[in-house]
Amino acid sequence: MLSVSDLSMRFGGLMAVDGLSFEAKPGDITAVIGPNGAGKTTVFNCITGFYRPTGGSITLQHADGRRFSLHAMPGHRIGATAKVARTFQNIRLFAGMTVLENLLVAQHNTLMAATGFGVLAVVGLGRYRAAEAKAIEKAKHWLDATGLTSRGDDPAGALPYGAQRRLEIARAMCTDPVMLCLDEPAAGLNPRESEELNQLLLRIRGEGCSLLLIEHDMGVVMRISDHIVVLDHGKKISDGTPAEVRADPAVIAAYLGEGEDDEVPA
Amino acid sequence: MVALRAITNRVCALAYALQQLINGVTLGMIYGLIAVGYTMVYGIIGMINFAHGDIFMVGAFLSLIALLGLAMIGLTWVPVALALALIFAAAIAALYGWTVERVAYRPLRGSFRLAPLISAIGMSITLQNYVQVSQGARVKPLAAVLPGGVQLMEQDGFTVQLSWMQIAIVIVTIVILGIFTWLVTRTPLGRTMRACEQDLKMASLLGIDTDRTISLTFVIGAALAAVAGFMFLLYYGVIDFYIGFIAGVKAFTAAVLGGIGSLPGAVLGGLLIGLIEVFWSAYFSVEYKDVAAFSILVVALIFLPTGILGRAEVEKV
Amino acid sequence: MSALRDAFLSALIALGLFVPLVGLITTTTDRGLTLTVRPIATAVLVGLVFFGRLAFLTWRRRHTGREIVQSNRAFAEALSRAGRFVAPVLLLFAIAMPFFGSRYYVDLGILVLTYVMLGWGLNIVVGLAGLLDLGYVAFYAVGAYSYALFAQHFGLGFWTCLPLAGILAALWGIMLGFPVLRLRGDYLAIVTLAFGEIIRVVLINWTSLTNGPNGISGIPRPTLFGLQFSMDGGEGTVAHFFNIEPATIQRVIFLYYVILGLALLTNWVTLRLRRLPLGRAWEALREDEVACRSLGINVTSTKLTAFAIGALFGGFAGAFFATRQAFISPESFTFIESATVLAIVVLGGLGSQLGVALAALVMIGGLELLRGFLSYLADQMHSPLFADLAGELPLYRMLIFGLALVVMMVLRPRGLVSGRTPSVALGERREIAAELVAQGRG
Structure with missing residues (x-):
């Protein structure tokens, strides 16, 4: 479906994303998590064509076998022909x-x-x-x-x-869209709304659309994701099912190191 | 013999180019001074102050009136008369700048984006016609106040001349810009101005009187424009009520070319526009000098979308 | 007491402002420039500021800010509710006007309608797509000169040239728009302003083509299905065909209906487009360009269509202007025209067709009526004291126009008709409050 390989994005002297590779399988809900400033939104902006990556490639394959090189397409074509849709953090x-x-x-x-x-x-x-x-x-x-x-x-x-x-x-x-990218869809929602959101996302997956989401709310992430990618300082530190990621010492270290209680994977 | 002719030709061409360089820098200084006013106001409240070019024109008229008035009361010692006229023009133009902001822009602060722009266009029309009505539509000539200059070189009858006036313009501009830079970078006033430029709302939350800072920005911008008007009057010797529009558009072009919001960029843009205009007139055609300046702006913006010294804006999504 | 002090300070500032520029006049004598003094006018102006400020402060004390906001909102709502009736009434009036109006009013009507059309054309660019165009007059000029030159060199008639003029203007719009529409908003403003000036400078200096500042005269008038409006009443003229006495007023009335038709065409196309995907995309672009891009909308080409269609109508209006005046020169295409049309759009309320028509009526008609009033006053003032002033009176026209722009913006920053009507609805269409509608950044 979506394969990101060796993606890099540099802003001046800052390496926001550094050699990131991951795959999102068709029909999956893939979550990208990580502490603040880990480069999640930057990855999103590269996938949806708002930034042109400094290096690496992003390829999307449709069910009918057509392949799109998202890193080289003009922004509006990503929505129009590659069929990737997105929402925004703000x-x-x-x-x-x-x-x-x-x-x-x-x-x-x-x-x-x-x-x-x-x-x-x-x-x-x-x-x-x-x-x-x-x-x-x-x-x-x-x-x-x-x-x-x-x-x-x-x-x-x-x-x-x-x-x-x-x-x-x-x-x-x-x-x-064949793939919907959601940038913190649960931000600012109360628990009831958050639960409704879960149902909505599952329904969207049920209609055959793959999802890629950035989320802080671990309740949402752990409950509905099929696959989680964890970023820290622009690099991938873990990748797997919710259970695998939760048990990964690198993830725990990254989150505890940040000292933000609310972001400890539940 | 042929080789010698070629060399003289080349020297002559060089002399001609040197003369154009001098003229271009002088004109560029005037544009730069006006451009600073545009870029300051744009930096702080994000509006194109359309009336700024007309403040420049008002400044030129005030200078003319002051010089005539001083001559009538018998003050004929040139340096003192010039200094007094300059101070008078800058002070009254600053008052005009303050009034324009107070009357036409402040009530629209925080309003929709286009309202202040239309108000500014209205102010520009008002000032132009106000001067036309009160001072008449005819051009106003002024005899040369500082005639003469130094001859830098002479070649085949073509002399490269650096007039006293040009020297004075360059020196005054550099001194004024020096004071201005000091004001912006080293004083508390400058600090509040820069703070307002970064984030007006935050600055006001931190207890900065933003209204006062914005007023001061207009006052300083208007005073600089008046200095430019003063020099324009002395350099060209004729003014009318319409000079503000063209000079204003060119100066705004200069501000955009230099990177709007950047003070050194405004001066740099002014110099570039001045040089382009003068060289184009000298080598191609006088009629199309404005076309040249604007076309270069368009080309420059396509390749340098934020101007020469402007900050690249990364859009947050 | 504090009001008195405030008014006194204002008067002091006014003194500083007016003494040098109003009180001292530079007059040309045979010995060069001298200064003469004008104390009475200065004193009158300072007095006006003092009492004006005093009156304003007393009024302000009686009415709180909230009250003013509320009354403004009530006015806006009343106006948009009345809009449903005002628009047909205005249309009927516009259609019937030549039957009872005198020549003067029909001429004035043509002028107002030209600006209505220009306003509607620019409304597509500024009001719908949110692109700030400060050089709209350039397309007006392209249209006017296209017709004039085609008529002069190839002997083409008005009806053949009208579409050509529009298409040429649209092509210019595309040529200009293509490189600059990627730029940030304010750069677009300055580039369009520069373009307007470039066109004017070229028109002045390319004398072999445009006859320079002297302009082009003898531009043919439009025909009615091939019939000419000629005073001789011979074969092939309107007068001969209908067997009526030839009179100039017939041609004027015909011109009136031509511009009315053109303006209504502009309006109709705009209203249609607003309900179609293209128009909706323009409005979406004005609201949020980034979101548009994420939805797969080609932002540049969408902007370009708005720019080109706006230019197209500008070109039509220009061709009409040329045929109406029978003479054009670069003087007619200055920045002040662009500014006037933009002011009409903003004052009318961005995106509102009715608002634009009302604003054009107020600003152009009002200005002309003011001119009439001023010359009437000038005629009445026989006293020698006013003789000088009376001569200058028409000069105050633009001064008042400028001040009126400032005052109207301060009073109604969102324009006369500020709400937005949705283009489509499941149930009933409800007006959207102006506060929610963006003005675009482009």
């Missing part, structure tokens, strides 16, 4: 647009093709109307999955925090 919604509009923007490329690239639909030709109806159906599906159906016509910026997080996931899913 939620980035289109705040002044409604929830439904957010979900339709996510289906831009499909809808745009149906408009005859903008020209025909202006004069009312083409098969746009049907395409839009289909897009709204898909939006409704994800609204339902995220429990936002009743808020469909509210501006995204007016939603409560937890709902905004869910909307961001719904929006990413509307792009029909």
